[in-house]
Amino acid sequence: MKKRRVKLEDIARKLNISIATVSRALDKNPRVKPSTREKVFKTAEAMGYMPNQIAKSLSSGKTNIIGVIIPRYDEPFFIEVCRGIDHYAREHNYKILISSSRNSFEFERENLISYERGIVDGIILSPTHETETFTHIRSIIGKGIPVVLFDNIKEEVSGADHVLIEDDKASYEAVEHLIKTGRKRIAFVGGIKEKKVFQDRFKGYLDAMQANQIEVLDELILHCKSLDREFEDTEINEFLSNLPEFPDAIFTCTDNYGLLTMKTLLKMGYRIPDDVAVIGFGDLGLGEVFVPSMTCIAQPSFEMGQKVAELLIQQFNEPVDKNHRKKVVKLKTELVLRDST
Amino acid sequence: MKKRRVKLEDIARKLNISIATVSRALDKNPRVKPSTREKVFKTAEAMGYMPNQIAKSLSSGKTNIIGVIIPRYDEPFFIEVCRGIDHYAREHNYKILISSSRNSFEFERENLISYERGIVDGIILSPTHETETFTHIRSIIGKGIPVVLFDNIKEEVSGADHVLIEDDKASYEAVEHLIKTGRKRIAFVGGIKEKKVFQDRFKGYLDAMQANQIEVLDELILHCKSLDREFEDTEINEFLSNLPEFPDAIFTCTDNYGLLTMKTLLKMGYRIPDDVAVIGFGDLGLGEVFVPSMTCIAQPSFEMGQKVAELLIQQFNEPVDKNHRKKVVKLKTELVLRDST
DNA sequence: TATGATAATACAAACGTTTGCATTTTTTTA
DNA sequence: TAAAAAAATGCAAACGTTTGTATTATCATA
Incomplete structure (x- = not known):
């Protein structure tokens, strides 16, 4: 007895209305009458409806996921940046898919390519030390996928905003x-x-x-x-x-x-x-x-993460391809004096 | 000049064959003639085809993403577990979507619910200290979504494997x-x-x-x-x-x-x-x-992550709902003697 | 050279949404 | 109270795949 997921169709059938109306009702689209909206909400609730994000994404072309590629996990700096990204991203209704390039250019490239399959709306990346050529990144940008880089940037890539410290x-x-x-x-x-x-x-x-x-x-x-x-x-x-x-x-x-x-x-x-x-x-x-x-x-790592996320989400909302001029943000460091000096 | 993504249809049209054949060819399905398969691969390559993962997921019902919920990022233990999860997951072609419950039960619940929208194939979770009741987890399991817990488990949840240390x-x-x-x-x-x-x-x-x-x-x-x-x-x-x-x-x-x-x-x-x-x-x-x-x-944190991922992926491959008996894995700790004692 | 067997391919439905446009219902107006 | 305007709803295509079944092409056999 495998339980099937409730979908719009089920709600529609039960209420004897069309799928489109159900969809719009749940969207709070003013085109549907308040009374039907209410009915729809109640029934959805009662039937335990959960929207299917995948179907939504296919239809809308947006996944609301940000792909993050860092060189390694066991470096507090990167984790702190991720925390910053996550913080900003969640506030704007995005989730983060993290992967590590394990300090390898090849892995970095593979990860990037796997993200190209449309599972993320944009990519945040910190290049490895092995990364000498940036063609893989240029290629991604060429396909219209927003990219923001941070830390350790060897090469200027037009179209790729980046955040760094001096x-x-x-x-x-x-x-x-x-x-x-x-x-x-x-x-x-x-x-x-x-x-x-x-x-x-x-x-x-x-x-x-x-x-x-x-x-x-x-x-x-x-x-x-x-x-x-x-x-x-x-x-x-x-x-x-x-x-x-x-x-x-x-x-x-x-x-x-x-x-x-x-x-x-x-x-x-x-x-x-x-x-x-x-x-x-x-x-x-x-x-x-x-x-x-x-x-x-x-180093303002958390802030760096927030800023990186902000730049990316900005790109999402920009009129597409208005030959985007690269933005570079430099964050301030501070010397904290303690007992060792 | 927004560039449209190349899709199966484009390849099909160019080669004057059907979409189905293209799909099967790329799948290396033996039902398509070697010569056409070759043609398809070449054209796909030439046109820069990238499969659309979202469409695949909608069709197959699998996203190959594992959702991970940890109480906080700034705790090396959790990051190390994530690293272990990531390690095992990648080897088995899964990616990980990490989120933090920020030590809040409410956040934990919200995160869980957001995963219920079908964006992940299964969930790994480490409960917060605030988590007293496990109904939200039971509910997820009830919907047929595999769950594995680790660390800090207050309550036995049937159907939820877990990994811990003594x-x-x-x-x-x-x-x-x-x-x-x-x-x-x-x-x-x-x-x-x-x-x-x-x-x-x-x-x-x-x-x-x-x-x-x-x-x-x-x-x-x-x-x-x-x-x-x-x-x-x-x-x-x-x-x-x-x-x-x-x-x-x-x-x-x-x-x-x-x-x-x-x-x-x-x-x-x-x-x-x-x-x-x-x-x-x-x-x-x-x-x-x-x-x-x-x-x-x-504490074997990395191994814990690997084990957790292993249990989850096992659940993916199990015959559905054969009233899954909960597995509990206990990992060994070791006392490392150093100068402070 | 027709006939059946097999290999190769094509058709179309399905996955669960969204959304432009057409249609129906309700309300307003003269 | 009929016609026009506005509001509510429905239809169907689209998003890009996969896959069961139908169809066509190819081959071997008698």
């Missing part, structure tokens, strides 16, 4: 803070070189050093290669253990690098901030808990 | 470990009393204490009320500051409670583990980084 500027400020508080020998711990955000953060570091006439020493620079938490630990460990002369400050490009650095330093017996100062990037909650608490560049 | 047993072991290493005055820091997992973890604590004839002192027990990171900090702070006589160990019910506790202890000048030992619950990465590193009950 990584170089943020780093510059942080490093300058270190210099202003008397640090001279400042090390850099960054991430994989292929990733634009890390390039920019590195640039900020270099610029600040040069602007203050401090020599940049290769031996004080680490670009972590790993994409995995454990290996990051090892890399940082080795880096710090093999330094010829010790730095008096370390600027790191993520919260996690910062924490791992602090951990290693403490284990090696250094005092923070007396011997070494440390700065992290992101400020997603952990820096505050660590002892000593960590000075961080605070 | 919270009481895990806590028992942890507290026993403290006792065995000579701790006597053991404090408890738990979460909101309404949440089943916290009830169970508290029970484990009580049982272990009683089994070892240690008196349970109310003054050493804290049930945090807040659902927000910041307030947790304050609560724990106050609790620890106002203790008449200090404990020599603190068992905490989440990683975050553990870390906040350690932070506060260190700030108050206590040495860990010499003066006080601390244990956390979850082991989602942070406990290892903190100095001193934190002993934790490791």
Whole structure:
């Protein structure tokens, strides 16, 4: 005894009216008489009617779903952005379909293509470090599917709005803070070189050093290669253990690098901030808990998510294809001073 | 010049064959001649055909989407479970639609109902602490939609498989470990009393204490009320500051409670583990980084996600409604010993 | 070379909505 | 009270697939 779903037809039959009227009644279309509308609502309720979203979508060409592609789940930054997206999206009656590209360009492409099957109204994407060419994104946009990018954008794509923070500027400020508080020998711990955000953060570091006439020493620079938490630990460990002369400050490009650095330093017996100062990037909650608490560049991740969603939904509502000019939104960061500096 | 999507009809027209044949050809149905199949594939490729998933879903009654409802995003445990779900789901050609109930029963219900509109093939849910009654879930199941629950399950729902860990047993072991290493005055820091997992973890604590004839002192027990990171900090702070006589160990019910506790202890000048030992619950990465590193009950979150997804997909493939007997899967935890004990 | 068997293809209904237009009913007006 | 105007409803096509059954084309057989 498989129970069949109630559909408009069932309500129509029971009330001896047409499907069209039922549909309009439920829509509160003024073209149907209040009294019939009432009847329809009551019967729908009584019969346990639930509209079929798929049929609706087919008919209307809208699914009210936003596809989100992030490089990985286990990075609080991305989750926080998703939370922001979700927040804005729900308010505007959209749901989010999340998938991870697992730091792989191929996966990113596949995910994108799968979304092209019409299951989402638009796409929010943060490119992986592997993403060098943006033709897959251009192709999607060419098909009229709205796209918004955030973070780590290497290439300008016309038609793709994007949201980012000024990584170089943020780093510059942080490093300058270190210099202003008397640090001279400042090390850099960054991430994989292929990733634009890390390039920019590195640039900020270099610029600040040069602007203050401090020599940049290769031996004080680490670009972590790993994409995995454990290996990051090892890399940082080795880096710090093999330094010829010790730095008096370390600027790191993520919260996690910062924490791992602090951990290693403490284990090696250094005092923070007396011997070494440390700065992290992101400020997603952990820096505050660590002892000593960590000075961080605070990135407005939640807001970034909201903004990204806002731009996308704007695109939905724009007159189609009025050769959409790309919008770029830059969000402000803030240096949050804590005990580590 | 809005570009229209290529559909089966376009291919059919171009090749002068019927839509049905095109559909079957793309399906590699043996009923179509190899030579036409080839032609169809070539033309489809050339015209840039992309199947319309919505139309497919309407026709087939399957969306290949799994709906996931978690109480909150900013809890690494839930994200890790989602990652597990996603992992298993993708392998089986399902995508996941995530939403947060924001710790509210009302939101949970709304989300559930919105999924009832046929946009998902099945639902994975972790109930909020507010969820006392399970009629909304029963109702969904009654409509033939597969549901699997995980974590924090207060009530047995026939037809709803679920996956959990034995919270009481895990806590028992942890507290026993403290006792065995000579701790006597053991404090408890738990979460909101309404949440089943916290009830169970508290029970484990009580049982272990009683089994070892240690008196349970109310003054050493804290049930945090807040659902927000910041307030947790304050609560724990106050609790620890106002203790008449200090404990020599603190068992905490989440990683975050553990870390906040350690932070506060260190700030108050206590040495860990010499003066006080601390244990956390979850082991989602942070406990290892903190100095001193934190002993934790490791919860297999990723595996939990995989298992949950597996159970759901199993339900999809089962002969419908053979009055499905509920399956309960219990996953093992492990006590990971580190510097804090 | 007609005849049946088999292979290949086409037709049309179905999935559950929405919506432009036609039709019917009700109300207003002269 | 008949005609015109307005309101309410109904019909049927459309959204892009899948799939059971009917039809046509091809082939082997006698």
